[in-house]
Amino acid sequence: MTVIIEARGLGKQYRSRWALSDCTFSIPAGHVVGLVGPNGAGKTTLLHLATGLLTPTAGTIEVAGGQPAASGAQLARVGFVAQDTPTYAAFSIADHLRLGAHLNPGWDTRLAADRITRLGLDPGLKAGRLSGGQRAQLALTLAVAKRPDLLILDEPVASLDPLARRDFLQDLADAVAEHQMSVVLSSHLLSDLKHACDYLVVLIAGHVRLIGGVAELLAVYRQQAGMRADLEDLVLAYLSQPTEPRYAPEETR
Amino acid sequence: MIWLTWRQFRAQTVVTAAALAGFAVIFGVTGPNLAHAYAASGLASCRGNCTSLSSTFLSQVKSDSVYPLLYFAGGAALYLTPALIGSFWGAPLVSRELEAGTLRLTWNQSVTRTRWMAAKLGLVGLIAMATAGLLSLMVTWWSGPIDQAGGFPVTAGQLSRFSPLVFDARGFAPVGYVAFAFTLGVTVGVLTRRTLPAMAIALACVAVVQLGWPSVVRPHLIPPATSTSTVSVNVSTARVGHAGELAVPVTGTPGAWIVSNQTITPAGKVFVLPDVAACNTGTQQQCNQFLATQHLRRRITYQPASRFWAFQAYETAIFVVLSLALAGFSVWWIRSRRLA
Numbered sequence: 049m050t051v052i053i054e055a056r057g058l059g060k061q062y063r064s065r066w067a068l069s070d071c072t073f074s075i076p077a078g079h080v081v082g083l084v085g086p087n088g089a090g091k092t093t094l095l096h097l098a099t100g101l102l103t104p105t106a107g108t109i110e111v112a113g114g115q116p117a118a119s120g121a122q123l124a125r126v127g128f129v130a131q132d133t134p135t136y137a138a139f140s141i142a143d144h145l146r147l148g149a150h151l152n153p154g155w156d157t158r159l160a161a162d163r164i165t166r167l168g169l170d171p172g173l174k175a176g177r178l179s180g181g182q183r184a185q186l187a188l189t190l191a192v193a194k195r196p197d198l199l200i201l202d203e204p205v206a207s208l209d210p211l212a213r214r215d216f217l218q219d220l221a222d223a224v225a226e227h228q229m230s231v232v233l234s235s236h237l238l239s240d241l242k243h244a245c246d247y248l249v250v251l252i253a254g255h256v257r258l259i260g261g262v263a264e265l266l267a268v269y270r271q272q273a274g275m276r277a278d279l280e281d282l283v284l285a286y287l288s289q290p291t292e293p294r295y296a297p298e299e300t301r
Numbered sequence: 302m303i304w305l306t307w308r309q310f311r312a313q314t315v316v317t318a319a320a321l322a323g324f325a326v327i328f329g330v331t332g333p334n335l336a337h338a339y340a341a342s343g344l345a346s347c348r349g350n351c352t353s354l355s356s357t358f359l360s361q362v363k364s365d366s367v368y369p370l371l372y373f374a375g376g377a378a379l380y381l382t383p384a385l386i387g388s389f390w391g392a393p394l395v396s397r398e399l400e401a402g403t404l405r406l407t408w409n410q411s412v413t414r415t416r417w418m419a420a421k422l423g424l425v426g427l428i429a430m431a432t433a434g435l436l437s438l439m440v441t442w443w444s445g446p447i448d449q450a451g452g453f454p455v456t457a458g459q460l461s462r463f464s465p466l467v468f469d470a471r472g473f474a475p476v477g478y479v480a481f482a483f484t485l486g487v488t489v490g491v492l493t494r495r496t497l498p499a500m501a502i503a504l505a506c507v508a509v510v511q512l513g514w515p516s517v518v519r520p521h522l523i524p525p526a527t528s529t530s531t532v533s534v535n536v537s538t539a540r541v542g543h544a545g546e547l548a549v550p551v552t553g554t555p556g557a558w559i560v561s562n563q564t565i566t567p568a569g570k571v572f573v574l575p576d577v578a579a580c581n582t583g584t585q586q587q588c589n590q591f592l593a594t595q596h597l598r599r600r601i602t603y604q605p606a607s608r609f610w611a612f613q614a615y616e617t618a619i620f621v622v623l624s625l626a627l628a629g630f631s632v633w634w635i636r637s638r639r640l641a
Contacts, residue, residue, distance in 0.1 A: 099409055117413070124411035134402035136309075143308060150304040151410035187406070194411065 052077040052198050052230040053098060057107030060093050067093040068254045071107070075232075075247065077197075079261070080224060082245030083234035084283060090254045091234040092131060095202045098232070099128045112197045124154055127191030127229075131202040133184045137176030141169055144186060145193075152194040159227075160193035167219075181212030185219070192223050199224075201233040205240050217244045238283050248279070250286050257286050302412055302420035310425055313390065317432050324378070324436060328443040331367060338362070339446030352552070355450040362447060363454055372453055375440035379470035382436060383482035384507045386429045391486020392499035394421055395635070399494050418632045426483055426628070433479035441471050451555040458550055463558035463609050465515035472613040477620030482507045484627035491631045520560045522615045525602040532599040534564065534592040536585050545574035549599050556606030567596045 051074045058071040068090040075081055085091050096102040097109050100117025109116065112125040135144060141164060149155045164171060167185050169178075175186060184204055191199055201220075205213040221244060224231055235241050248265060250258035258265065262279060269282045307314075342358035344351055362368045395418075398404045408414060444462070447453055448471070452461035462471045469478065486503035493499045532549050540548040547564040551557075564572045572595070574580055579591035604612065 101405060101408060117408070120411045120413055120416075123409065123413065126409070128405070128409040130402065130405035130409075132402060134406050136403055136406075137401070139308070147305055147308075147407075148410065151302065151407075151412045153411055190406070191409075 050077040051075065051110075052079075052112060053232070054110045055107065056109075058094075058097065058104055058109050059106035060090075060097060060102060061105040066105075066254055068097070069106070071256050073249070073256055073259050075230075075249070075259075077230045078228075079230060079247035080221075080245045081230070081232040081247040081249060082238070082241035082262075083232055083249045083251060084238050084241065085234075085236065085251035085257075086287065087236050089236075089251045091236075091251055092202055094251065095128075095200055095232065095234060098200060099126060120153075124152060124194060125197045127194055127196035127199040129184070129187045129191045129199075129201040129204055132207065133180075133187035133204070135175040135178075135183055135186055138174060140172050140174050141178075141186060142171040144175060144190060145171070148190045148193055154195045156193045156195050159195075160189055163189045163192070179212075180207045181209070181216065184208060184212075184216055188216070188220065188223075192227065192229075195227065196229060199229045199231045201231070203234055203236075205235065213240065217241075220244065238280055242279050248283075250283055252287065258283070302416055303424060305407070306420050306424045310428065314428055317428070321432065321435055321439075324375075324439055327371065328375070328439045331371060332443045335362070335368060335443065335446050339450070342450075344450055355555075356454070358450050359447070359454045359459075368447075369453075372444060372447060375443060376467060376470040379433070379437055379440055379475050380511065382433050382475065383478040383511065384504055386432070386479050387482030387486035387507045388500040388504040390425055390429055391483040392490040392503040393496045394425060394487050394490060395631070396490035396494055396496045396499050400496055414635055415632060418635055422484070422487065422628050422632070426480060426624075429479050429483045430476045433475040434473065437470065437472065437475040444471070448556075459555075461556045461558065461606070463556060463604060463606060463612075465519070465558070468515065468519075468558075468612070469511065472610070474613045474616045474620075477617035477624075478511075480624040481510075481620040481627070484624040484631070488627045488631045488634075491634050519612070519616070520604075522612060523604065523608060525560045525604055527600065527602050529565075529598050529600045532564065532597060534589065534597055536580070536588050536592070539564075541574065546571055547574065547597075551599075551601055551603075554603060554605070556609070558604040560602045560604065562599065562601045564597050565600050567598070572597055 054074040055071050059069040060067050071094070083091050083094065093102065097104055098111050098116055100115075100123075112122070114122040114125070116126070117123055136147075139147070145157075145160050145164070148160060149157060163185075167182070167189075169182060169186070175183060178186065184207070188201070188204070191201075204220075205216055208216060217240070220231070220233075223229075233241060233244070246262050248258065248260065248262050249256060265282060266277075266279060269285075270277050273281060273285070338361060339345065339358060342354055342361075344354050344358055347354050362372075395404075398407070407417065441448075448462040448467075452459035452464065452467065454460075460467050462468065469475065482503070485506055486499070489503045489506070490496065490499040493502065534547060534549055536547075538550055540550075542548070548562045549564055551559050551562060566572045577591060580588040583591075
């Protein structure tokens with residue numbers, strides 16, 4: 049099984065505070081990975097380390113087989129939608145697609161144009177006039193159309209209303225099914241992700257508390273807590289009673 | 302990457318081009334008349350002592366309704382250009398993208414940070430340098446007749462093109478100043494990560510360099526020449542310093558930059574107006590008669606007019622090297638510090 053993210057002793061220190069420390073894990077390719085944890089748990093730090101926006105203070109991280117952001121080819125393998133989905137307010141949607149085409153050798157022009165048409169967005173519209181949901185869709189289009197091996201989304205639905213949230217995640221699931229990417233998406237609310245992801249990483253206070261395939265984690269948990277327990281009960285149990293890191297049965301390190 | 306930089310910088314370039322076109326029209330309309338007046342004055346064919354011809358021409362220029370205004374407007378524009386470009390083009394170049402978060406979008410396209418920064422620095426830097434070069438070309442061409450006649454007349458003498466106030470607005474040196482101001486602004490923006498403070502700091506730094514450079518550094522680029530000659534002092538035209546030292550205006554070195562001007566005693570000491578009746582209570586004539594008995598000499602240190610282009614070349618080279626160092630530093634900082 050190929051590994052899409054591999055961290056060894058990974059840590060990041062801001063001034064005196066460790067936002068993330070001693071994280072060692074590997075995530076197999078081909079999953080939609082939910083990264084869950086309370087606010088301030090280090091989710092954004094971990095994702096920024098995976099994209100190369102930050103460099104580790106300790107340890108190493110490899111993404112899609114290479115050091116993050118080490119070269120243009122490596123950057124091409126990872127798509128990233130940052131928190132609050134930044135876009136150039138003065139650029140039109142068409143300008144953003146041109147930006148993507150100019151800056152990415154693997155750019156899929158047809159995919160990008162089709163997505164914008166399907167979303168019913170006017171390409172001449174300035175990004176500054178889009179709603180939060182539309183801007184998130186534009187950012188996702190940019191990230192998908194570069195045809196990455198791994199797509200990373202930082203709190204992609206946090207600023208969206210429930211309806212836009214559902215549409216966005218449905219749309220993401222379609223894109224994943226169509227283009228065979230691995231995906232990592234973070235949220236502080238498991239309910240946002242539980243239908244979308246088949247792999248789970250729970251991050252608490254800078255440490256990985258729980259990691260594994262959703263089905264395997266649930267199977268183990270239901271043996272203790274009963275067959276009606278669901279993923280939310282499982283994560284809540286970890287959030288309220290911090291224990292030693294726990295790994296799903298098949299996850300050996 | 303060049304496409305993105307150009308797309309982001311299009312509006313500023315168009316506005317700047319329009320401003321340059323405006324200057325081109327104003328100078329293009331008035332310049333030929335000024336050149337014609339110079340040709341008619343006979344200065345172009347004058348050999349030997351041309352002082353009276355040039356003062357006739359210059360007083361004609363000074364009394365004109367338009368020429369003095371344009372002369373100083375052109376100089377002021379070239380003085381402001383480095384500060385404006387450093388603070389409005391340089392400082393926000395990276396810091397605004399940091400503040401808006403758009404770096405997190407752009408840095409995750411398939412282009413490394415080094416290329417991203419190189420394209421931005423290169424393209425915007427070249428536009429900035431071309432702007433300064435074109436403006437200086439226009440101002441230098443337009444002011445040519447006045448500079449050739451020795452410089453614009455002011456109360457203390459003439460503003461030769463070599464004098465500190467004018468030098469910065471002539472030739473190709475403004476290209477170097479603008480390159481420096483731009484990269485300084487970029488570096489400040491990268492370090493502060495905030496647009497508004499970076500703009501203010503860049504503006505202040507450029508102003509300090511512009512004001513300090515001509516008096517602190519420029520005189521020493523080439524050791525100044527020294528010249529001592531006998532002089533007859535006229536207290537009505539001589540400048541009197543705080544301690545009573547005298548400076549007799551220099552004539553006969555057209556186009557030179559007088560760095561220092563002292564009146565000295567036969568022993569070589571700086572002469573100070575003594576406490577004598579002739580100069581305390583007497584008439585100017587009596588004071589002049591007294592001074593004539595003192596065998597005073599004038600010692601000047603100056604940069605001859607022939608060194609003008611050497612100074613232009615030195616300063617351009619210095620500021621281009623400084624700006625390359627600043628550009629290299631900002632690229633290194635972005636690569637190693639990971640600004641997200």
